[in-house]
Amino acid sequence: MIQGTKHATIERVAAINLHGQIYFDIFYHTADDPAGKTQAARVGDDAIYANPQTGDQITVHYLMNMVMRIERRDTREP
Secondary structure (H helix, E strand, C coil): CCEEEEEEEEEEEEEEEECCEEEEEEEEEECCCCCCCCEEEEEEHHHECCCCCCCCEEEEEEECCEEEEEEECCCCCC
8 A cells, every 4th residue: 555544453562661661562453354363563661552452443544555554543422
């Protein structure tokens, strides 16, 4: 995918500290994958919302097939 977004659900989160910088390893599956294959991305704390948790509904932003940003989706009924 050159550029775009996909809806997904977080399966697992691991916070890691690399030389004083916090990163998150996010394991997720996208809503449009019928096989439910787990995908992974490592993003800095500036590219994801605070306190990501397993089960969160997210929007993954891609550029040149790389994850650039992850946002939490509001799934509450209006």
